[in-house]
Amino acid sequence: MQYRGSIIVAFIIMAGIVAAIVGCNHYFSNTAAPTETMRSSKQYSDGKFQNTLPTTVIRDGKTWETFIKFLTGGSKDRVPAKPLPVVSMEGYGSIPPATVLRFAWLGHSSVLVELDGKRFLFDPVFSERASFLSWMGPKRFQPAPLTAKDMPPLDAVLLSHDHYDHLDKATILSLLGKTGQFCVPLGVAAILEGWGVPKAKIVELDWWDERSVNGMMLVATPARHFSGRGLFDRFSTLWCSWTLIGKTGRIFFSGDTGMTPEFKDIGSRYGPFDITFIKIGAFNDNWPDVHLDPEQALKAHRDLGGRAFVPIHWGTFDLGLHSWYEPIERLVKTAGAENVKIITP
Secondary structure (H helix, E strand, C coil), X not given: CHHHHHHHHHHHHHHHHHHHHHCCCCCCCCCCCCCHHHHCCCCEECCEECCCCCCCCCCCCCHHHHHHHHHHCCCCCCCCCCCCCCCCCCCHHHCCCCCCCEEEECCCCCEEEEECCEEEEECXXXXXXXXXXXXXXXXXXXXXXXXXXXXXXXXXXXXXXCCCCCCCHHHXXXXXXXXXXXXXXXXXXXXXXXXCCCHHHEEEECCCCEEEECCEEEEEECCCCCCCCCCCCCCCCCCCEEEEECCCCEEEECCCCCCCCHHHHHHHHHCCEEXXXXXXXXXXXXXXXXXXCHHHHHHHHHHHCEEEEXXXXXXXXXXXXXXXXXHHHHHHHHHHHHCCEECCC
């Protein structure tokens, strides 16, 4: 295993070097120079976007150790023994959107929400891998129950940040004809425009910006995370959570985030929420600032004033060193003790 791991590490390093040298026009240059809107953001200083709290992406001296563990170690049972149960969505495209709150978790952080007769799709990733390479990187454990081909018309696609497990080029391009607009945090518009998404279809927002989307109120709310798709663009675009408010319901979508007191601010401004979609997977002691663990996710749900909790960002890709079962088992155990309603397969 040690020998095999060394070969894999060497191969990935070489692939990264090659990508940096010959693939930059295709891959690394989609993030444009900061615009005046980006520079004037309260989250932007010293040439980059920053969290409200001091935030460490990964603890000092742990990067290489973590990299090796991802390839050769970590917890047992990082692959599920069997697929998650899936409700068939065959024929979904012919069904009118619900006038009350209805949703479908499509795996990882991809969520389809229906509210007041409108449809919104959050962080869609339908590709086989969460990677810039189609043949290498985290691979799905099972297909999404609904993909772009069978997707009905959407009022908007909402993207929380630019990481590959939340922003997938093939998926975005496949949805171009399905949605009226793409709503993104500051800086992400340049990535989409670089892929050929018309500028007129993109709405770019800063934290706390509110927009009306076909009669619904959409808010780009804070998150504690980071961004970057290449070797040299970390913190060059903003990250966010999303709040969606209609006449018959309101929801919160966390995107990727660590613990932050801003959950209470969001809850006091826009809560209580009928449903919170909050990430629970890919946590680790080496990056506690940028990824909630299950118990923190439950606290975030309470801070937000949530009623029902739908866990996301787990079960689809192997992006952490914990077992596949740990996030959901810990969440269900703690939620049961605290009498919190969890909706999950």
